[in-house]
Amino acid sequence: MARLGFGIVGTGLIAGVVADAIARSREARLAAVSSRRLANATGFVAGRPGAVAVEGVEALLGRDDVEAVYVAAPTTAKEPIALAAIAAGKHVLVDKPFADVASVARMSKAAANAGLAFLDATHFVHHPRTAAVKASKELGTPRSLHTAFYIPSPDRGNIRLDVNQEPTGALGDLGWYSMRAVVEYLAPAGRVAKAAAVLERDPENGAVVRASGLIAFEGGEASTFDVGYTAGTVAMDLSLFGTAGVIGMDDFVLDWADSFAYKNPDLPVGYTFRTGPATRKDVTFIPTPTAFAQEVLMVDHFAEIAASGDLARRAAYAEAAIQTQRYLDALWQAARS
Ligand SMILES: NC(=O)c1ccc[n+]([C@@H]2O[C@H](COP(=O)([O-])OP(=O)(O)OC[C@H]3O[C@@H](n4cnc5c(N)ncnc54)[C@H](OP(=O)(O)O)[C@@H]3O)[C@@H](O)[C@H]2O)c1
Incomplete structure (x- = not known):
């Protein structure tokens, strides 16, 4: 090809x-x-x-x-x-x-x-870890999700702090990944039943620098999230609660091992699973290695859908983007009403 x-x-x-x-x-x-x-x-x-x-x-x-x-x-x-x-x-x-x-x-x-x-x-969607979590049977039915995504504060001149270029600030920039995790891992079939969000704004330029909130769906699935530039460090935590256990990641957006921001081959990529009355030492780590970084796989997958004309695959990706933005819109509206 x-x-x-x-x-x-x-x-x-x-x-x-x-x-x-x-x-x-x-x-x-x-x-x-x-x-x-x-x-x-x-x-x-x-x-x-x-x-x-x-x-x-x-x-x-x-x-x-x-x-x-x-x-x-x-x-x-x-x-x-x-x-x-x-x-x-x-x-x-x-x-x-x-x-x-x-x-x-x-x-x-x-x-x-x-x-x-x-x-x-969206890079993480293309990591084999995402497919592995979606296919995991041990979790039971996913019911709720908590995500946190923080990065250190950008420079004053960064577009993220310019409401004319990035109107929703941290909610759109970082909350996108929280809502995409909802789409990928909770996959609610019903409509949004409740959305609530609080925003923290930069006192000088009004940019959204932190957002926390909740989104819940007609089928009972719910997700809490917390994102921003205000924690002084990077956090990329995810807990996916099913009916038979909980899956966890501390790098759900950019894996520590081999993503554009991190190169730590000594930190294996994967996710944790715990079930029953497990303590921290009983947590199982399920590795999901990949030969190529997730952003490279994204380019590969895009080239594949462009070349193949696979309409079902194209439509599934488009629908995931639409749903993600729909949930972000609901939170943006809730935060300002
Ligand atoms: N998927 C991800 O992992 C990821 C990561 C980071 C950012 N993003 C998103 O990508 C977008 C860009 O982020 P960034 O960090 O790359 O920003 P950036 O460093 O400020 O780069 C944006 C570039 O866009 C060009 N540009 C600015 N205004 C334009 C206009 N009106 N028309 C055409 N081009 C224009 C500029 O290039 P010239 O000045 O040379 O024209 C500028 O260098 C943001 O929405 C951000 O949320 C995604």
Whole structure:
């Protein structure tokens, strides 16, 4: 199979991470990178053989060697770029979060109507650990989930603290993973029955820097979450409570072993399980090793759905993104009412 030719819009932090993942993927290659300033794109492609720097999204979309576009821009800029890419006949990989659920629906529908793939760029979904947890029989039926995702405070100039670029701040940036964990692991069939969230805002710029809350569903499943930039450290804790035990992770977003932020081969990737009146020493660790980092697998899986035209798989990924954003929207609305 020919490698999928990627164009990247944006030259920031996550654009670099995914460019590295494309370089490590067996199914993709980096064709071009666009910036609003050519100098940024030129700097970005230095050391990335085969990639061309261009100024502006239009120049990227006009290239025949760009078959797919990865949108690594701030949230308020994502949809127009993605829709333009789809109109130009490109598959789209768009980073999370989104403006709202209607925005995700418009992008995924436009892609489907054009016979193109749409995927949100959530890395952990592609780790074999996620599939292993979803397939685990020992948990019984998953009923409730608690997640916490904290990262240290970004610099004052970071887009995360700019309400014009990232309107929902930490709720969208980090709460996305909490809600995606709900979609993947609790998989509620019913609608949202209750949503409650409290937000902490930066006193200077009003950005959401911490969010805590609860979301519950018609079928009785419930999830509590706690996310933000205010804890002075990284936390990525997950507890999934089933009818026969509890699954745990302390790195559910970015595994400590081999993700873009961490390289600790001495910290095996997997999850814990405990059942019955177990103490801490009775906890079982179930390893879920992977030969490739989750962001590389994401690029591989995107290339696969682009090449194969597997409509069911495309629709399942799109639906997961829509559900995730729907739950975030419910929390955002609840926090402000
Ligand atoms: N999936 C993940 O693991 C992950 C991780 C981190 C971030 N993200 C998400 O990805 C998005 C970007 O985050 P980041 O940390 O990479 O931000 P960043 O470092 O600020 O980079 C954003 C880039 O977008 C480009 N840009 C800015 N405004 C634009 C516009 N109006 N139109 C087109 N391009 C524009 C800029 O490139 P030029 O100035 O060169 O044009 C900038 O470098 C955020 O929504 C964030 O939540 C996802």
